[in-house]
Amino acid sequence: AQRVTQPEKLLSVFKGAPVELKCNYSYSGSPELFWYVQYSRQRLQLLLRHISRESIKGFTADLNKGETSFHLKKPFAQEEDSAMYYCALGGNTGKLIFGQGTTLQVKP
Amino acid sequence: NAGVMQNPRHLVRRRGQEARLRCSPVKGHSHVYWYRQLPEEGLKFMVYLQKENIIDESGMPKERFSAEFPKEGPSILRIQQVVRGDSAAYFCASSPGQGRTDTQYFGPGTRLTVL
Numbered sequence: 302a303q304r305v306t307q308p309e310k311l312l313s314v315f316k317g318a319p320v321e322l323k324c325n326y327s328y329s330g331s332p333e334l335f336w337y338v339q340y341s342r343q344r345l346q347l348l349l350r351h352i353s354r355e356s357i358k359g360f361t362a363d364l365n366k367g368e369t370s371f372h373l374k375k376p377f378a379q380e381e382d383s384a385m386y387y388c389a390l391g392g393n394t395g396k397l398i399f400g401q402g403t404t405l406q407v408k409p
Numbered sequence: 410n411a412g413v414m415q416n417p418r419h420l421v422r423r424r425g426q427e428a429r430l431r432c433s434p435v436k437g438h439s440h441v442y443w444y445r446q447l448p449e450e451g452l453k454f455m456v457y458l459q460k461e462n463i464i465d466e467s468g469m470p471k472e473r474f475s476a477e478f479p480k481e482g483p484s485i486l487r488i489q490q491v492v493r494g495d496s497a498a499y500f501c502a503s504s505p506g507q508g509r510t511d512t513q514y515f516g517p518g519t520r521l522t523v524l
Contacts, residue, residue, distance in 0.1 A: 307451075333510050344412070345452075345500065345515040352510050387451060394457055394465040395504065396442060397513060401451040 303328050305390050307400035314378050315408050322373040322403050324362075324388030333391030334371040336362055337399075340384045348373075348386070358382070378407045411436070413503050413516035414483075421522045428488040428495070430519045434503030441484045442513060443476060446498040458484060491523045 304327040314320055326332055336348040349357045351364040351371060362373045371388060385404050389397040414433040422428050434441050439460050444452040457465040458478035469476070473491075478484040488495055498520050502513035 337515075344517045347512050350510065350512075391510065392454070395440070395511060396454040396457050396465060396468070397444075397452075397502075398454065399444075399451040 303390060303392050303398050305388050305398050305400035307388055307403050309403045310401065311404045311406065313406040313408065316380055317377050320373075320375045320378045320382070320405065320407075322386050322388075322405065324371045324373065324400060326369050326371060326388075326390050328369075328390055328392075332364070332366075332371075334362075334364055335389045335391065335397070336360070336371075336373050337387045337389055338384050339387070345387070378405075380407045380409060383407045413501055413514050415501050415516035415519050417519060418517060419520050419522070421524065422491050423524050424492055425490050428491050428521055430486040430488075430499050430501075430521070432484040432486070432501030432503075432516060434484070434501075435505075435514050438503035438505050438514070440504045440506065440511075441478050442502045442504070443484075443486050444500045444502065446500065446518075448497070452500060455486070488521075491521075493523050496521055496523045
């Protein structure tokens with residue numbers, strides 16, 4: 302089965318604290334994983350993908366095939382990071398399979 | 410370069426009416442995906458279309474729902490005889506290619522309310 306799990310519905314941290322948004326997946330083949338973000342009153346947009354191995358806005362995510370995880374991390378959270386974050390798996394035919402989403406709230 | 414356009418942004422229908430949602434992909438993109446987000450849930454894949462072809466409709470309900478992406482014009486998601494359970498946000502995304510690594514660009518969504 303193709304499935305993505307984000308166990309936390311809400312993650313609340315103070316500005317400057319480290320952030321880790323958890324994502325676990327289930328996929329029988331070689332996974333393609335993404336993090337999408339939706340800021341308030343904006344459309345859903347790609348934050349990063351595992352294949353690029355890049356850091357965007359200070360966020361990184363490492364694919365751990367042993368643990369079937371793709372957690373999103375940032376060492377020092379900023380208030381502007383407050384948003385809804387979705388982990389997604391590229392399924393067969395290119396469709397995306399989304400997790401439930403995690404709301405990140407960064408308090409001043 | 411305009412992004413994905415969806416209209417209407419908000420749609421109110423009474424039970425039994427038809428809802429028609431439109432999606433214009435990014436210029437030059439020929440791959441369109443539709444997703445539905447029920448209240449308090451994540452986005453769920455519905456259907457994937459290329460011009461004049463349905464490639465994957467594994468997420469579409471078997472009845473009342475249909476989708477098309479004609480040679481000319483926007484992609485249309487049609488819901489016949491709407492019921493209260495159809496109330497949701499419907500998102501369209503487009504991509505330049507079919508690959509699993511291709512970025513999908515999302516529209517702002519259409520929020521359907523069924524009274």
